[in-house]
Amino acid sequence: MTRASITLEFETAADTVYALAADDSGNCCFAACSGGLFRSADAGASWQRLSPSSETVTTAVALSPAFESDRSVFAAVKGGILRSSDAGDSWRAAAFPAPPPLFSCLAVSPDFERDGVLLAGALEDGVFASADRGLRWQPWNFGLFDLNVLCLALSPHWQADETVYAGAETGLYRSGNGGRAWRFTGFPTEFAPVLSLAVAADPASGETLLVAGSEARGLQASSNQGESWQALALDAAVNQLQVKCAGDGGFELYALVDDGVVYSGDSGKSWRVFQRTEALPTAMLLLDDAMLLGLHGHGIMRLPLA
Numbered sequence: 001m002t003r004a005s006i007t008l009e010f011e012t013a014a015d016t017v018y019a020l021a022a023d024d025s026g027n028c029c030f031a032a033c034s035g036g037l038f039r040s041a042d043a044g045a046s047w048q049r050l051s052p053s054s055e056t057v058t059t060a061v062a063l064s065p066a067f068e069s070d071r072s073v074f075a076a077v078k079g080g081i082l083r084s085s086d087a088g089d090s091w092r093a094a095a096f097p098a099p100p101p102l103f104s105c106l107a108v109s110p111d112f113e114r115d116g117v118l119l120a121g122a123l124e125d126g127v128f129a130s131a132d133r134g135l136r137w138q139p140w141n142f143g144l145f146d147l148n149v150l151c152l153a154l155s156p157h158w159q160a161d162e163t164v165y166a167g168a169e170t171g172l173y174r175s176g177n178g179g180r181a182w183r184f185t186g187f188p189t190e191f192a193p194v195l196s197l198a199v200a201a202d203p204a205s206g207e208t209l210l211v212a213g214s215e216a217r218g219l220q221a222s223s224n225q226g227e228s229w230q231a232l233a234l235d236a237a238v239n240q241l242q243v244k245c246a247g248d249g250g251f252e253l254y255a256l257v258d259d260g261v262v263y264s265g266d267s268g269k270s271w272r273v274f275q276r277t278e279a280l281p282t283a284m285l286l287l288d289d290a291m292l293l294g295l296h297g298h299g300i301m302r303l304p305l306a
Helices: none
Strands: 006-008 017-022 027-034 036-040 058-063 073-077 080-082 091-097 104-107 118-123 127-131 149-154 164-168 171-175 194-201 207-216 220-224 238-247 249-257 258-266 273-276 280-284 290-295 300-304
Touching: 017 171, 017 280, 017 290, 027 073, 027 194, 027 280, 036 058, 058 104, 073 104, 073 258, 073 300, 091 104, 104 149, 118 149, 149 194, 164 194, 171 194, 207 238, 207 249, 249 280, 258 280, 273 300
Parallel strands: 017 058, 194 238
Antiparallel strands: 006 300, 017 027, 027 036, 027 058, 058 073, 073 080, 080 091, 104 118, 118 127, 149 164, 164 171, 194 207, 207 220, 238 249, 249 258, 258 273, 280 290, 290 300
């Protein structure tokens, strides 16, 4: 399937995009890249490099759910995590002991406006947590026997259950107390490593779908917090996932694979090509009417969803 698209290149043509994030309106977007952190004020149509992350590898970015009022942004860089309360105009750094962790992902509490909780996954150092809006961090790895954390996902019912999932090289872990203690789930170990996670709840039924993408065995789905799993009809390495409710009790899924993006409108039973790419796709983000697709060494593509 071919779609009309616009290729948006940054100041440095070789920039690789590691993560994308946007506010609820979809207008204010952020891109964590090999050449620093970039911001767009027009839904990805144009970008500017932010300071002090200039020319510093930025591996993850996340926004407060209340971004439109508190303007809070968090970015993982070499040696620490940056936090901003003015949408990226100024930054403060939370430093970590040497050797500094290499962060792979960030997750913000859906109830961040009240609890101020953030989680960060790191390679070789497990999970770090902050309960004071990113000012101070501490490792929360009790029961987490694999410290190579590749992805994190928080329950849509976080305020009630404090459930968080951590994808690691050897499988999937779950915490029911906000990350303070972990245990291995029923995720099949032969499908590891877990490269991507997505979780969503149907607003009508309350049913939650957890989807995990692996390097060699495609997608697995669970509706009971990871205790049991069912394979979805996609046999490919999945580097990132987006899941949203379809409005009929089912879910729509977008999966980032090695040569583009594939889409399922029936909870993963069948798939079709959404967009093929020549460069390796590295990150994606769904807006209301478009998708931002980060490419290895080729900036960002903006693709219409309709």
